[in-house]
Every structure is written in C-alpha cells, then in structure tokens.
Amino acid sequence: METDAGDTTAPATLSPRPPCARISCHKSSNICSRSYFMVVMVFFHIYIINVIALLLYVHYNDGHGGAGPSRDAPSGEHRQLPESHRLPAQPEFLRDISLPRIEGIRVGHVQKVSLVTDKVHEMRTLSLKPLLFEIPDFLSEEECRVVMQLAQLKGLMESQLMVQEGQEELVEELNLSPEDIFNLLDINQDGQLQLHEVYVSLDGIWLTPENLREIYAGLKADKDGNGLLSLEEFRLLSSDAFQRFLLQQGVKRSQLVRNSRHTWLYQGKGAHRVLQDIKKRVTRLTRLPPALVDLSEPLQVVLYEQGGHYHAHHDSGPVYPETACTHTRLAANTSTPFETSCRYITVLFYLNSVEGGGETAFPVADNRTYDEVSLIQNDVDLLDTRKNCDKSNLRVKPTKGTAVFWYNYLSDGKGWVGEQDEYSLHGGCMVTHGMKWVANKWINIDPDYQRQARYQQLVSQQPEDDDDDDEGLKMSTDPYNSDTHQDL
Numbered sequence: 106m107e108t109d110a111g112d113t114t115a116p117a118t119l120s121p122r123p124p125c126a127r128i129s130c131h132k133s134s135n136i137c138s139r140s141y142f143m144v145v146m147v148f149f150h151i152y153i154i155n156v157i158a159l160l161l162y163v164h165y166n167d168g169h170g171g172a173g174p175s176r177d178a179p180s181g182e183h184r185q186l187p188e189s190h191r192l193p194a195q196p197e198f199l200r201d202i203s204l205p206r207i208e209g210i211r212v213g214h215v216q217k218v219s220l221v222t223d224k225v226h227e228m229r230t231l232s233l234k235p236l237l238f239e240i241p242d243f244l245s246e247e248e249c250r251v252v253m254q255l256a257q258l259k260g261l262m263e264s265q266l267m268v269q270e271g272q273e274e275l276v277e278e279l280n281l282s283p284e285d286i287f288n289l290l291d292i293n294q295d296g297q298l299q300l301h302e303v304y305v306s307l308d309g310i311w312l313t314p315e316n317l318r319e320i321y322a323g324l325k326a327d328k329d330g331n332g333l334l335s336l337e338e339f340r341l342l343s344s345d346a347f348q349r350f351l352l353q354q355g356v357k358r359s360q361l362v363r364n365s366r367h368t369w370l371y372q373g374k375g376a377h378r379v380l381q382d383i384k385k386r387v388t389r390l391t392r393l394p395p396a397l398v399d400l401s402e403p404l405q406v407v408l409y410e411q412g413g414h415y416h417a418h419h420d421s422g423p424v425y426p427e428t429a430c431t432h433t434r435l436a437a438n439t440s441t442p443f444e445t446s447c448r449y450i451t452v453l454f455y456l457n458s459v460e461g462g463g464e465t466a467f468p469v470a471d472n473r474t475y476d477e478v479s480l481i482q483n484d485v486d487l488l489d490t491r492k493n494c495d496k497s498n499l500r501v502k503p504t505k506g507t508a509v510f511w512y513n514y515l516s517d518g519k520g521w522v523g524e525q526d527e528y529s530l531h532g533g534c535m536v537t538h539g540m541k542w543v544a545n546k547w548i549n550i551d552p553d554y555q556r557q558a559r560y561q562q563l564v565s566q567q568p569e570d571d572d573d574d575d576e577g578l579k580m581s582t583d584p585y586n587s588d589t590h591q592d593l
Contacts, residue, residue: 198558203520204449204550205392206512209233212471220386228390232470232499235511235529239501243386243508249456251379252370253542256406261366264407284336298334363415365533367407373399380404387452387546390510396561400432401549402448406456409463409533409541417468417488417532420547421448421513423525430551436560437553449522449550451529452510453543455503461538465509466490466497467531475527494534503541514552522552 207216209230216228220243231237244252328338370376372384388398409415422445424430429437430447453465468487469475480487487493494500501509511531517523533541551557 198555198562200521200554202394204516204522206516207236207238207392209236209238218390220389231501231509232467232528234471235467235513235526237467237470237499237509237511240390240508240510241504242506243390244383244454244456244506246506248379248383249454249505249542251377252383252404252406252454252544253456255370255377255380256368256408259368259370261368261406261408264363264365264367296336298339365407365409365413365415367405369403369405371403383454383546387548390452390508391450391548393450393548397550398548400561400564402432402446402547405545405547407543407545409536409543411536411538411540413463413533413541414490414535415533416490417466417530419513419525419527419530420451421446421525424552430549430553430556432549433551433553433556433560436563437556446547447522447549447551448513448547450510450512450548452508452546452548454546455505455507456542456544457503457540458505459503459536459539459541461536462494462534463503463536463541464494464500464534465503465531466494466534467499467501467528468497469528469530470497470499472498472528488530488532490532491535494532500534503543517552521554522550 209232212230212232214230216230218226218228218240220226226240226243228238228240231239327334370380372380383404384398388395391398422428424445424447425443427441428443428445429441431444432447434444468480485493485496487496511529513526513529515523515526533543551560
C-alpha cells in the first residue's frame with residue numbers, strides 16, 4: 106500500500122493477542138460460572154431444609170393435621186386453652202364520668218343549696234386557694250349531740266402522733282445513703298442543715314430550735330457548736346438517733362404534732378339514722394357519685410381538750426407514679442413503699458361551740474405563691490398552731506352545727522383528680538378554754554382513674570335500699586339553684 110509523501114505518521118497496527126491469553130480468559134469464565142452455580146445450590150438446599158424443619162415443628166406442636174394436641178408434649182405446656190377457660194385480661198375502664206367541682210366565684214360569694222327537705226342552706230366561699238366553703242347549720246343541735254354520744258359510747262383513743270417506727274427498714278428498702286437523706290432534709294441545698302429544716306422533718310413531734318440545740322448537745326452531734334449540721338456531722342448520727350434521745354428524755358404532750366382523742370363511726374347500711382343522713386347530705390353537697398362517698402373512710406370524730414391542737418398539715422399527700430393510694434392499694438396490684446390517703450375532699454363539722462381557741466387555721470390561704478421554706482421565717486413558724494395561729498391568712502371559728510369543706514386536689518382539666526392543692530395546708534389552733542368536738546368526712550378518690558374504677562369493681566356491694574344510693578358512678582341530684590347566688 107502507498108502513502109502520501111507528506112505524511113510521516115506510521116500506520117497504526119494491532120498486534121494479535123497471544124493464544125495463551127485467550128485460553129486463560131476462557132477457562133476463568135468457566136470456573137466463575139461453576140462457582141456461582143455451587144453457591145446457589147447450597148443456599149437452595151438450606152432453604153429447603155429450613156422449610157421442612159418448620160413444617161415438622163408445626164406438625165408436632167399443633168397436632169397431626171390440627172386434630173388434637175401432641176401426645177409427646179407434657180400436659181399443660183404450650184397448649185392453647187379454650188376460650189371459655191382463658192383468664193380475663195385486666196379490663197380497661199372507659200372514663201364516662203367527670204367529677205363535678207363547685208365554683209367558688211369570689212371570696213364572700215354565697216350560694217343557696219338544698220340539702221334537706223323544706224330547708225335551704227347558704228354556702229359561703231371563704232377562699233379560692235384552696236377552694237373552701239362554709240355552711241352554717243349543716244347539722245342540727247340534736248344531730249351534733251347524737252354524734253358526740255355515739256363517739257363516747259364507742260370509746261375514744263389517743264391520737265398523739267409520735268415518731269414512726271421502722272424508719273431504718275424503710276431506709277434500707279429504699280437503699281438511701283446518708284448523703285441521700287441529708288439532701289432530702291436540706292431544703293435550701295446549702296450543704297448545712299439549719300434548725301428549722303430538721304425539726305420540720307421529724308414526723309410526729311414538734312421541736313423548737315431550743316429543743317434541737319438540747320438534742321444536738323445531748324447527742325454531741327454539733328461538734329463546732331454553730332447550730333448547723335454538716336454532712337460530716339450528720340454521718341455520725343444513726344437514722345433513729347433523735348427518736349432514741351427523745352424516748353430517753355421524755356416528750357411533753359404539747360410537743361406532739363397532734364394532741365387529741367378520736368374514734369371512727371360506720372355510716373353504711375345498718376348504721377344509726379343520723380350517721381346515714383349525714384352521709385347523704387354530704388353526697389348532695391359535693392354532688393359526687395354516691396358510690397364514691399359510700400366507699401370512702403368512715404366518719405372520724407375528734408375531741409380536743411384544753412391544750413389540744415393539730416399543727417398545720419395536708420390531709421392528703423401528692424401522688425407520684427411510685428405512690429399508691431391507701432384505699433386502692435390492693436386493687437392496684439403493685440408493691441410500693443409509698444402510700445398516701447388520697448382524700449379528694451375534706452368535710453369538717455363543728456359539733457360544739459368552743460369557749461376559747463380551737464379555730465381551724467389556713468396559713469397560706471389565697472397566697473399569691475406557695476413556698477415551703479417561707480413557712481418558717483425569723484423563728485416564726487406558721488405551721489406551729491400553738492403559737493402562731495394568729496398569723497395565718499384565714500381562721501374559721503368553730504360554731505356548733507357549721508360545716509366547712511375544701512378540695513385537697515386540683516382538677517386535671519379533664520374532669521378527674523389532678524395535682525395536690527398545696528394551699529389546702531391547715532391546722533387546729535390550740536384550745537385555750539373548754540373543749541372542742543369535730544367530725545371529719547373524707548372522700549377518697551384515686552387520681553388514677555383505672556385504679557379507682559378497678560377498686561370499685563372489686564369492693565362494691567349491692568346498692569342499698571335507699572333511693573339516693575344508686576349503683577355505679579351515677580351522679581347525685583344537683584342541690585344547687587343557680588338563680589339564688591348572692592354576695593355577702
């Protein structure tokens with residue numbers, strides 16, 4: 106072949122591939138195909154074996170062709186019970202009611218309520234925090250006399266609150282270290298236990314700063330003598346050191362948180378007519394379902410003699426996830442070291458007029474804010490009803506036949522029980538002259554609706570013959586006349 110004379114580029118030539126290279130590639134391709142085929146076959150056989158094993162498992166566990174249970178299986182194991190023999194699952198109750206809650210409107214507002222035949226009572230709002238009402242002449246003079254006589258007939262027991270026993274067991278159960286207890290008592294978290302932080306925390310006995318200084322000295326706890334306990338000093342004390350010291354020294358009645366006598370009166374079917382009438386009247390007053398009132402605590406009757414008192418407290422504690430209500434604890438089917446009474450409403454009746462003292466004090470009623478630390482300032486303890494009742498925001502004078510009632514919990518906004526109302530803090534001022542007779546009716550409701558419904562299902566009995574005691578959670582008749590409100 107000829108080329109252009111001006112073209113100096115050599116023509117491109119392709120060198121043939123060596124025969125050996127072609128043969129090598131061809132062999133490699135055959136090997137790859139054979140390997141791939143072997144892998145696929147292995148996985149296919151494994152799949153077939155698994156399917157066969159699964160069929161055999163189902164066959165020997167469900168029976169031959171589903172005809173019956175396997176004869177090789179132990180009796181009672183891996184066997185599905187007939188529908189009629191299965192244990193029922195824990196029922197989930199539909200919340201189909203809402204708890205009625207009386208509106209306070211404003212302090213001094215008066216509502217007319219019909220609680221008994223041919224009589225209209227006036228109910229006056231005393232505070233909005235807590236929601237607190239007063240109803241004069243709730244009980245007749247004859248009813249007051251009967252309740253006091255029934256209490257005396259049954260017998261009154263001492264209701265002095267002492268230091269609770271078993272504190273060491275509880276500490277061990279909760280696995281609390283000295284640091285944990287110290288931090289629990291150290292309200293302002295400054296690393297020092299002030300006198301007021303310790304004596305507020307001692308359940309059952311009321312101790313002044315002077316009492317504590319004596320205890321510190323007796324136990325040789327405050328090494329530097331500054332009236333404060335550091336963590337190092339606190340570690341040297343056993344959990345019941347205060348209790349042992351107090352038992353050795355003796356405790357005066359005036360140092361007790363509560364100094365009174367009390368008893369409980371049953372209000373159910375077969376009880377005295379007056380006691381049943383009071384329960385019905387409470388149901389109409391609160392507008393709660395009769396079943397809730399029926400299954401609550403009996404009527405408590407308390408006698409405070411001269412010097413008797415009850416330091417400021419809450420009738421019910423806050424409910425946390427690890428807390429059980431005392432009345433629904435068994436229905437909850439859980440084990441917890443924490444319990445509270447879950448008293449949604451307190452109705453307090455004055456059975457006599459007191460000559461001197463004995464008022465019911467609400468230290469922080471209608472305060473703008475609530476702060477536990479601020480209850481004790483400059484050695485003035487608002488919780489101490491022996492000395493500082495006159496410094497409470499609200500005091501109710503005990504008058505025969507008068508009833509006061511308040512809510513210990515807020516609403517959850519959905520028609521059920523919400524958080525604890527801390528403003529419901531209250532106490533009984535010291536009786537200075539004469540004696541004081543009161544009765545308490547508490548309405549117990551669990552903030553957990555499912556636990557409350559389960560409890561009622563477990564313990565509810567046949568409805569009484571009375572027309573007012575309808576079954577279940579049916580609402581009671583509304584005694585309130587919205588057209589008869591007025592202010593005082």
